[in-house]
Amino acid sequence: MYKETAKEEVARWRRKLLKRPSMAGRYTKKWQMKMNNMIPERVHSVVTNSIKNMVHVTLTGSEHTANKEPLYDVSLEEREEKVRELIKTYKRTAAAEGAGTGAGGIFLGLADFPLLLGIKMKFLFDVASTYGYDVRDYRERLFVLLLFQLAFSSGDKRVELLNRIDQWEDEYNQLPSKREYMEKVDWKDFQLTYRDYIDLPKMLQMIPGFGAIVGAAANYHFLDLLGETAMNGFRIRMFEQEKNGADH
Template sequence: MYEKEIEDELKRWKRKLQKRPSMMGRYTKGLQSKMNNLIPEKVHSVVTASIKNMVHATLVGSEYTTKKQPEVALSLEQREEKVHQIIKTYKRTAALEGAGTGAGGILLGMADFPLLLSIKMKFLFDVASAYGYDVRDYKERLFVLYLFQLTYAREEKRPDLIIQLEEWEKEKEKLPEKDEYLATFDWKSFQLDYRDYIDLPKMLQLIPGFGAVVGAAANYRFLDLLGETAMNGYRIRWLSSLPE
């Protein structure tokens, strides 16, 4: 019964992702492009470097993988009870971090980019473990990156990313070794999507005083979206593993 409810939720989520952007969404995108030019190049450089380092650390490092033993012998409903608690905890953590760095203006606002990335990646690894996946396997860490990418991807890229998630169990067997994959990873496209998504709220966060409110609200929302994508990504895998 629980799996049937989840299947219906999953269908609604896919339809939502594949909708054309609203008029307001298109307006916001245009405004964001204009605001992009006002952001100091130093800030862009910090974001770009942070994302590049995060991709490499996620695939080759142990920072996020230590002590992340997967949960075993639990039902999907039990797992998702744990995931809801993880989401709640991390949203609060991200909001506090955003408020703290937002209150400090440009310098602390710049520090928010790598800090928030670290929070997001640790969050995704905790969610993966709650669903029973061992993130010590680099292919599971790569799945985490796909979830991250889908959360902040442009509308035209979402259908292909959803297909990758749906066919993951077959596609992961074709993946090359970690070092070979790293050599061909398109991190530039990856970071541009993310940077474009967060630029407008993060620029507002750099405004002293006002930035604290924006930072808390933006980080809370970013984690909320990431949690929704992660849950539905792992639901896809769970349902596909059930006997027909």
């Protein structure tokens, strides 16, 4: 019964994800692009470098993977109870961090980027382990990055990423060595997708005083969105493996 409910939730989430953006959403995107041109280059550099460093650490580092044993031999319902607790915990952490840096205006607002990225990646690694996937395998870390991109993408990019999640098992089995893969990562595309999504609320976060409210709310929302994406992404994968009789 729980599994059937989860499958229905995946179907609803998929429909919502692929829905055409509203007129307000399209207008916001245009306004955001104008705002981007007014942002000091220093701000763009901090964001770009933070994201690139985060991706490098995710794929090559051991900070979030050491001693992280995947959770085996438990039901989907038990796994997801734990995941929902993780979402609550990380949302509180991200909101507190966003409020603290948002209160300080532009300089602390800049500091928020790498801090929030770290929180998000640690959250995704914990979720992956809870679903029973071993993040010490670089291919599992690639799937985590795929979920991260999907959460903060829109339009055609979203369709492309969702298709990759649907067909992940095929891609997983054809992946090259880690070194070869790292040489082919499109850093620029990855950075712009994420940066464009979060620029609007983060601009407001850099206004002293007002930024504390926006920072807490924005970070809380981002973790909520990431949690929903991660849960449904791993569900798709588990249901696909189950259908094909594969273990992970």
